[in-house]
Amino acid sequence: MADKYMELVNTGMTKKLAKLLGLPRPPRLRRYGETTPLLPGPVLVLGSSARAQELSDTLVSWDLDVRRHDAGDAKLGGLVLLLDELTHPEQLSALMLAAGAALRQLVPGARVVSISRPALDTDAPALAAVRQGIDGAMRSLGREMRGGATANGILLNEGTDLLSPGTLGALRFFFSGRSAYVDGQFLTVRTTEGALPQDFRKPLAGKVAVVTGAARGIGASIARTLARDGAQLVVVDMPAAGEALAAVANQIGATTLQLDVTAKDAAQQIMDHAIGRHGSLDIVVHNAGITRDKLLANMDAARWDSVIAVNIASQLRMNEVFLAAKLPGLRVVSLASTSGIAGNRGQTNYAASKGGVIGMVRSSAKLFAEQGGSIAAVAPGFIETEMTAKIPLGTRTVARMVLPSLMQGGLPQDVAEAISFLGSDAAAGLNGQVLRVCGQSLVGA
Ligand code: NAD
Numbered sequence: 001m002a003d004k005y006m007e008l009v010n011t012g013m014t015k016k017l018a019k020l021l022g023l024p025r026p027p028r029l030r031r032y033g034e035t036t037p038l039l040p041g042p043v044l045v046l047g048s049s050a051r052a053q054e055l056s057d058t059l060v061s062w063d064l065d066v067r068r069h070d071a072g073d074a075k076l077g078g079l080v081l082l083l084d085e086l087t088h089p090e091q092l093s094a095l096m097l098a099a100g101a102a103l104r105q106l107v108p109g110a111r112v113v114s115i116s117r118p119a120l121d122t123d124a125p126a127l128a129a130v131r132q133g134i135d136g137a138m139r140s141l142g143r144e145m146r147g148g149a150t151a152n153g154i155l156l157n158e159g160t161d162l163l164s165p166g167t168l169g170a171l172r173f174f175f176s177g178r179s180a181y182v183d184g185q186f187l188t189v190r191t192t193e194g195a196l197p198q199d200f201r202k203p204l205a206g207k208v209a210v211v212t213g214a215a216r217g218i219g220a221s222i223a224r225t226l227a228r229d230g231a232q233l234v235v236v237d238m239p240a241a242g243e244a245l246a247a248v249a250n251q252i253g254a255t256t257l258q259l260d261v262t263a264k265d266a267a268q269q270i271m272d273h274a275i276g277r278h279g280s281l282d283i284v285v286h287n288a289g290i291t292r293d294k295l296l297a298n299m300d301a302a303r304w305d306s307v308i309a310v311n312i313a314s315q316l317r318m319n320e321v322f323l324a325a326k327l328p329g330l331r332v333v334s335l336a337s338t339s340g341i342a343g344n345r346g347q348t349n350y351a352a353s354k355g356g357v358i359g360m361v362r363s364s365a366k367l368f369a370e371q372g373g374s375i376a377a378v379a380p381g382f383i384e385t386e387m388t389a390k391i392p393l394g395t396r397t398v399a400r401m402v403l404p405s406l407m408q409g410g411l412p413q414d415v416a417e418a419i420s421f422l423g424s425d426a427a428a429g430l431n432g433q434v435l436r437v438c439g440q441s442l443v444g445a
Helices: 002-010 010-020 052-061 089-103 125-144 165-175 217-228 238-250 266-278 301-324 348-369 394-403 412-422 425-430
Strands: 043-045 076-082 106-116 150-156 186-189 208-213 234-236 255-258 284-285 331-335 374-380 434-437
Touching: 002 010, 010 412, 043 052, 043 089, 043 186, 052 076, 076 089, 076 374, 089 106, 089 125, 106 165, 125 150, 165 186, 165 412, 165 425, 208 217, 208 266, 217 234, 217 284, 217 412, 234 266, 234 374, 238 255, 255 266, 266 301, 284 301, 301 331, 301 348, 331 348, 331 412, 348 374, 348 425, 348 434, 374 412, 374 425, 412 425, 412 434
Parallel strands: 043 076, 076 106, 106 150, 150 186, 208 234, 208 284, 234 255, 284 331, 331 374, 374 434
Antiparallel strands: none
16 A cells, blocks of 8 residues: 555656645655665765765775765765764854755755764763754754655764774665665764674675564564575574465575574574574574553553563563573664654553663673674664554554655565664674664654
8 A cells, every 4th residue: 555655646647646736745765775876876075074084985995976075066865974073063053054055966865974972961061062962953854854865873982983893884874775764863883893794785694693573574574684685594483473484484595493482491492493503693683572552541461461571571581591601792683663762552561562672772782792792673663564554544544644754654674674784793883772763753752
């Protein structure tokens, strides 16, 4: 239905009619393809910063056409704003207005990325003001973008800079079609750890990855995406989903493990299978999840407890076992949800479980880092799957259209791309992040 509507409002006579009637016309998003260019046109780098020239040289080595000054006529595929050395809000205007002047030159699917530093409680007031101000400005800019273009930001913690692997990894992620449904978001580069891949088309080459709940929906898409990116896959799901699981495995040369993730020995079974069959366990994606929606006034123990058991308690138990096993360099990526950030009517149980994932990820970051690993979460917004197909049509249509700039739900692939990036070595310095893949659907966040 979403695709049909998009087709109608973007082609031929019906496009003209939709324009005339003022109907919302969701843009086609620029998604990743192995042979598509990193950006759909030249990139303009505005602002000065230590190592800006080296950054430009790196962008050139990525086959990008880099401009350091706006000639005012060229079409642009990307815009990078270097804001990390600003010390007072009054310094913002020159760069933000220069960015504003360049916005009309952006082609559909373009990317704007700011690079700045996080505001700290220990910063001087003016410094904290400009840094936090950039956060507000970029989130607002995200809502003003058109034609499927997005605006996101990278925050550099002390000790990291423009050339840190995490900065370059995040920049490539934001530039590429992998971030099609990520808008108005920030990634923080916390450490200088990590490494860019030898081959950007196979960033997970040599890795063994396990995806739970992989028989359908987002999990199946994650498994396909990690396999495309070079990983050897183990796909996990309930015995009842065995046939669908085998079909996914056959497509990507994966092995299957039929398992309820709430089983007490789930982690041990996963380790035994991955290490026994494939020699190591490098990436775990905790994707298996359920909803049992009811207003709290009508909630029963079975609904509440099953959601907590599958969506968070199982992950806590498994992570403990993985940590105790000291698997070197293990990267864990969990599925949170925007419901766990902003709340959602009828989902107190689900939001408790997904808020729980966010708390778990933040507090576990140091534990995984001690073993050279990392943990992160992706918080999807409205993604078109069998789970969201259960939402009544009217609510679903409104949910798609109210998104300010992208005007559509995301696809499982959009979530999968973010997970593949956060599970890669390039994202090691981003340990502990929660990245929303939501088309900026929440008001105010
Ligand atoms: P889905 O219902 O289509 O698929 C979930 C899969 O998990 C199914 O194959 C199911 O059999 C499996 N599963 C459930 N319980 C299990 C268990 N105990 N052990 C093993 N496997 C189990 O759901 P989806 O929409 O693809 O969602 C995947 C994840 O993304 C979930 O964690 C969900 O909460 C999260 N999420 C989805 C959306 C969305 O819009 N669809 C939004 C935010 C978050």
